Every structure is written in structure tokens, then in C-alpha cells.
Amino acid sequence: MPADPITVVGIGPDGWAGLTSPAQAALLQAEVLLGSPRQLALTPSSLDAVRVPWPSPLSEALPRLLEEHHGRRICVLASGDPTFHGIGTTLVRLLGAVHVIPHPSSVSLACARLGWPQDQVQVVSAVTNPVDRLHPHLQPDRRILVLSRTAQTPAEVAQLLVARGYGKSAFTVLEQLDGPAERVRTTTASDWSHEVDPLNVIAIHCPPDAPVLSTVPGLPDDAYEHDGQLTKREVRAVSLSRLAPVPGQLLWDIGGGAGSIAIEWSRHHHTNRAIAIERDPTRADRLERNATALGAAVTVVQGAAPAALEGLEVPDAIFIGGGATAPGLFDACWNALRPGGRLVANGVTLETEALIIQWYKTYGGDLVRLDVQRASPIGTMTGWRPAMPVTIWSVVK
Template sequence: MTELWLQIIGIGEDGLAGLSPDTRAALGAAEVIVGGARHHALASDEALAAAAARGEVGWAGAGAPDASSARPAVERIRWPSPFNALVERIAGFEGRRTVVLVTGDPLWFSAGARLAEAFPDAVIHPQLSAFQLAAARLGWRFESCTPLTVHGRDAVAIRPHVQPGARLLILASGPETAAEVGALLVEDGYGASPLRALSHVNGPKEAWTEAPAHAWGEGRLPPHPGLTTLAVACVAGPEARLAPAVPGLADDLFAHDGVMTKREVRAMTLARLAPLPGGMLWDVGCGCGSVAVEWMRAARGARAVGIEPRADRRALAAANARRLGTPGLEIREGTAPDALAGLPAPDAVFLGGGLSEAAVDAARAALRPRGRLVANAVTLESEALLLALHGRLGGDLTRISISRAAPVGTRTGWRPSMDVTQWSLET
């Protein structure tokens, strides 16, 4: 591979002026420049020629002082369509000095991160991110903010991060994103939260608009420009839903038909499943999806596949995934072990339904190293199976007994729920 043939450069609204001398030199030496229309405009031939005339960058392209003795004209490439062809297209330029221009920090919610994985020898030229610029304009301590993106994603994904006092910085997907986010905040009881849309920060077109979330959600403000960062200071109203990332959400936050893993048992189950960033869960017999949803909320980038034979419960799981901000939950029809074939390898498996030796064996065979398997039982038959599995495979057995205070005539007493036997195993 030609040494240093690929350079990934983050560029901001201030264009060439915001680049370091080394970065400008890499751009000026490029034989191929790849980027979107906006990136090419910020680093146009005219801009590079003007910088060369000032001695700020070497440039042998159109308009350069030494263009007559220059190398061949620079080839400019727009983002390929479909965008997924980006890696293959750029690989074809190997051996030529190639620059890819991206917005802001190349490794933060950017195509630059995908390219860095595909081409580990690429040189990365960092830039201030839209998050940092927005925080600076607002005077927010950056470590107290949560950076998010809904660019090309469902806006409901912000919901796990909407908490009293939270400060969210959100990359918008398009002109209507502020209205979508405002409507979500109103629905969750945060309609009074100040929401500021900051556009083209640090450039000549910089502008911002601020209003309460409910004003955005009601469509009383014009659409913001497409290149916008939303800043939300979350203010919980009296009707706000409290839905922290810690497992054990209130049962009434889920739509269900009465059959679900209840709050206390769910918290203990998730503690055994141990959600980790980027981890994959199989939720077998997922019902209304409560365990899978909480798994995804508990760790950044956590993924889950729910297996459920009943269509009505799959519909409940899909509704809960949107309601609680995990639209990426994949829900499949089927029963174990047959439905487990071909799924992505799991880091954890929960058998909340469809418990059988065959399902356990299939799950164990699929688990990654340090994988966790958890099964819950409430019937005598299922408990007997867990006892047998514990005898054969080891692991931990736990009996979970929950009682709640309830009226007893004119007084109050403890009303027990059905005991749950829980078996857990680490591979």
C-alpha cells in the first residue's frame, strides 16, 4: 500500500481558515478530493488558489500561480450513490494522494469513522465538532452534555437520554428535526424545555433560534436550516415520565397484556444479563419486549433481537420500543430453538418463554466468550427443568419472592406474587 495515500480531513463552516498548516498542505497536495457538495464549496479550487497566492497552501490546480507547470488537474468526486459504496469507491483510488472531506470531527457520528475502520493506515485530521461549537456558544460545560445524533435515524432514539436536568446536543437530520424533537419532549412531559437550533456555527451564515420545546412541537416556528445542532436543556413538568437508564422501569411505562417480566424481577434479570456497550441480546419469548428494551437503554449501542410467536405481543414489543426510545429492537416471529438459527452471535440470552433443553443448548452453542444465559420459571414443570439444567451445567439458582402491600379489608397486608426461579450461567 502506498504510504499515507489516504487523508481524512474534518472541515468546518470556516473552511480553509480553520485548518492547520499540515492539514492545508495535505489538501493542497491531493490528486483526488472526495466529499459532499458543501465540502467541495468550502475547499473549492478558487479558495485553494487564493490560499496558494497568500502562501498558505501549496496548490497546483486551476488558478494556482504555478498551474502551467503543475501536475494533472485534481479529480473531484461527490459522495457515491448509494452511500454504502463509499468504501469500495475510495479503495479504487489507492496509490493516488486522496483526501476525503467530512464535516467536523471525522470520528464523531461521521463517515470518517467508517473509513478509518476500513483503512486503518489513513491519516485523520481532526476538527472541532458541532457539539463542541454549540456548547461553546451556550457556555455549557461539555462534560455535562450528552452528544446524540438523529441524522438518518429515528428521533425517538433520544428518549433514553431525556431526564430532568439533562443537557442534550443533537445533530439534526433535516429541517423538520426540531419540530419532531419538540413533539417528543411534549409527549414525555418536557414541553417547557428550552430548545435552541444552532445552524452553520462558526461560519458567515451562523444563526440560531430558541423557543420552548412545545412551540417547536406545535409547528409555531419556521423550519431550521438542514445543517443544525439542537441544544435541549431538559425541564421536567409535573406530568413528566421518569424513565432512567437503570433497569427496573415501572411496569405502567410498558404497554402489555398482563403477562410480562415484572419490575423487580426484570431488574434482577438484567443485572445477571449484564448489558455492555455494543452487546447483543437474544430475548427469547420476548412478550411485550420489556427485557430487550431495558437492555438496549442500559448501555450505549446495545442491540437486541426479540423472538415471539404471538403477533399481538410482537406489536406490543414494537410499540414499547418506540415509546421508550429503542427503535432498533429487531422483533422476529418464531419459537426456540428453530428461530435462533442464523441470528447474530449473542453476548447474552434471556429465556423468558419457550424454555426447553434444546433452546438452552442452542443458546449456549451460540454465545460468545464470557456470554451470559438467564432463564426464569414460574411453573413447577419449568422449575424442574431449571433444576435439572443446574445439575448438568452448573451456574447459579435463585428464588425470587416479591410481596406488595395491599388492602386486607380495612387494613393493609402483604400480597405475594408468584415466586420466580432464576437460573443463570456464564460461558
């Protein structure tokens, strides 16, 4: 770590004039000033510090830059609040401690302009994530702020909203917030057609009568593109309740099929991730399309388990929905699972059920059989048609 702690200074489009006295003092004392060309241009040319613009890709170059200027007083410029989707968080992860002088974030400024209660607004970053990650947050009467990556982001978001049936959403783009060129424009998502500044934030107020696609496990089966290889809605809800999604955790979905388990695990919280293993290339492609359409952070590995599990990130939970009879599969999963992790295996065939019962006798856990019947026409009347029963085994390591 440098002899003097690195100072991270949040700066807005208003530049030097908008900085607090401590922020200005930190910049005046700096020997090295790191930031984007736009941020560096906001500071007075009279500063004595050596100006170093961020290289690309930044994540790979950052440790080298810090080592190169080791022992000198370093100031890092950040947009708005450095620890809110900013470089401050990255530096804390690398160094363990930095001195942060925040500026109002784009979110706080946008809420101030709109009169929105900040604690009731969902923030989605399109800076480091694809725009489709917005999908799980689209709910009736919800207020959402999207942090844009480029000048094209508002058009991409508007198109997504229209495609999801949210075209009537109030759609506001706020550009250059708190700067001399600040501009705020509101239309509906379906009417948006403006060119904007690259420095922008998008505010969405979803209509109260918009279509519902909940983040609670058990989406309708027709929410997925599938060929019949799909964990059905009721079984999916029960299986996910036993997998117990926790924010920030990783799931392995083995025998991914249409990807419903992996997708609904990831939709539970924006920090959840899943790796879906699917040996059939056609199904793997379909799984990726489903994950994109539903905004889920799912990585698809095309291959057969257990060989395809080699080298994957250690999981917090594992779902075995297919391929349970493959030699060595269970042992590979059990050995990979973190202590305290959850494993759930589903079976509909006698062969898979026999294995599951054997695992249950050896490792304990909880064993249930789920029978689901659906109302269906029988001539001019209605009766119950049973689906194949599913055996569900769940265990905590």
C-alpha cells in the first residue's frame, strides 16, 4: 500500500466549483492525479499533479498504475459518489482502505430533480451489465433508475420496455446532472426518439397496469422457450425453496434444459449468479436465449457432467435436474459444494429415484414426492390429469 492513503474525490459536471473545501485541498496536495480524460479536464490546469488518464481496460492496468506511483500522494477522480458503482469500491477491494471524499451521486441528483423518495427507487447499472438485466425489476408502479453506459443506452432501454409491454412507462432522461449543460426530458418509453449526451441517467416509472412477471420462484411455464425439458412451475417453486437462494451466491444447475432453475435463482436478487451445465448444444443455445429474455445472470457451459464441472467456480448450491445417473456425478458435486451449501436432486424415473433414495440413506436430508394434478377438459366436462410424480431430495452439507 502507498505510504500515504489514496484519496478518491467525487466530482460532478460542474467541476472545481462544485467541490467541497476538503476535496479541493486534496487535489491541491496531490502529486499524481488519476481519472478519465473528461474528469481530468474538469480540474484547474494550475494543479501541480501529474495527470494520468485511465488506460483501457482499466481493471487490468489499475494495479500496475498504483505500483508505478507507489509512495506518492495519489488522488483518483470519480464521477459522483465513488463508492456507489464507482472506482472507490474497486480500490477498497484492491487496497483494503482508501480515503473517500464523496460528491452527490447521479442517483441522489436524479431523485432530487424528480421528487422521488430515494429509498424506494431501484437502481440498475447498465454500465457494467447488459441492458437485459433490467427485466426482473420491471413491475407495476415501480420506480427505476438506470445508470447509462453510452448515449445509445436510453434508446436500448426504451426498446426493451416496449417489447415487454411497458411502453406506457413514464421515461425521463437526465443529462449532465448538476452541470451547466443539464437537461431533463420526459416522454413515454414508446415515444422516446431523442439523441442524448453520453453522461445520462434514465428514470422509469412503470404503469400500474403493466404485465406481472414476478421474481418469486414459479414463473409460468410459457415464460420459457422449451422443448418439454423443463422443470414445471410447481416443482420448480418447491425445488427453489429448498435451494434457498441467498443474495450474492452461486448455483450450479446440472442438466439445465430450458434453464428455469438457474434463471429463477438468479432473478431472486441482482447479485445472484448461476452456471447452467447442459450437454445438448441446441438446448444450451435455447437456455442462453431464455436467460437473456428474463434478465438473469446465467453462464451456460455446454458439456456433460461430471467432466464439464472441472475448473468451475465453487458453488453455494447445486441442483441436479438431469444426468443424475452419470457415474461419479454426485461425488463430484458433493466434493465441490461449500460447507453449508445446499444440494437438491429431482428424479422422475425409477433409476434416478433409486439413486436418490440411496443418497438420502447415506447423507440424510429431506425426501419428498410431489404429485401435481391439473384441471383438463374431459369431453364436455372437466377433470384432473396427473403429471408424473417427482421425487425431491434436499440436503445441507
